[in-house]
Amino acid sequence: MSENEKKILILGVGNILYTDEGFGVRVAEELDQKYQFSPNVEILDGGTLGLRLMGPIMDADYLIIIDIVLNEGAPGDMFRLLGNDLQKACAFKNSMHQTDLLDTLAQCSLMGKVPDDVILYGIEPVNYKDMSAALTPELEARIPEVMETVLKEVEKAGGTYTLRTETNPATEKVYVPRDTSRNSGN
Template identity: 80%
Template sequence: MKNMPKNDKQILILGVGNVLYTDEGFGVRIAEELEQKYEFSPNVTVMDGGTLGLRLMGPIMDSDYLIIVDIVLNDGKPGEVFRLLGENLNKACAFKNSMHQTDLLDTLANCSIMGETPDDVILYGIEPFNFKDMSAALSPELETKLPEVIDAVLQEVKKAGGTYTSRSMTNPATEKIYVPRDTSRNS
């Protein structure tokens, strides 16, 4: 929480998107992969934010360091990864082709009005290949980018003061994936 010592920053990794629309689910798939493969220190929370919008205010206001993973329309090539902050984050999230992007900006603005925003907000955005077709599969272009973005997020966690270890038989994941990824379309 906000009144904890600075060496115990509360870090929130927030994967947002809709897993039913191909690449739109990229952020959620990153959150799922992180939950399944890594165990984090107590000051790190990994959250599937889906399309929750304003319902994310509580977790966002409780964090000191917010790492968002989502698709962005940033005039890049499909699969291009961006690390965005401040004004660039606002521009990238302002497109109207997705319900949750505008919700996310509104949510951050409402947190600001309440006077409780994270000290740091970083968006790892990836240019989508396809975010309009209904499918639980990521496009092959984005499927291959999962490890790169996971590594970037893990480095961000370390930079913010969090730690992680790989999961094994002794510390298995407890989170259930409710909409399995259809990887058969990518082979």
């Protein structure tokens, strides 16, 4: 990575055990498995780590967060949020992690190191309260579109990517599997 390249962090956050709450993590997993990124791009499953994300966030120049948001939209609506809009959307109390994310960004700011650009791609959830490793069918269907949007943001920030093939396979990682049987109509 050259000194002029921005360090880009793609951060999927959420709790994969509560239906759509895990959407951001699932998008990050898909991106990691399907694409190989330039050395200046890192993908991180932020789960519900809160303040433990300070290091990676402070190391980044360009932060792309993927999460669910309650933004008064219809279920499945996607929002690109910055600044005050990001704070408003992340400030709801029905989440186990989003207020932590704002606290983490605030702590990074106090330490004097917040990425120059912080963008949240949030999607309005259908269900984030029921315990299930499955996304709702509506949000499962939105994963490809959100991935494409994030890939465009990576390009805009100066990162590159290529589709993984047999010659550049994904490294083997163990993820909590999505329960897709719920989405098949069975």
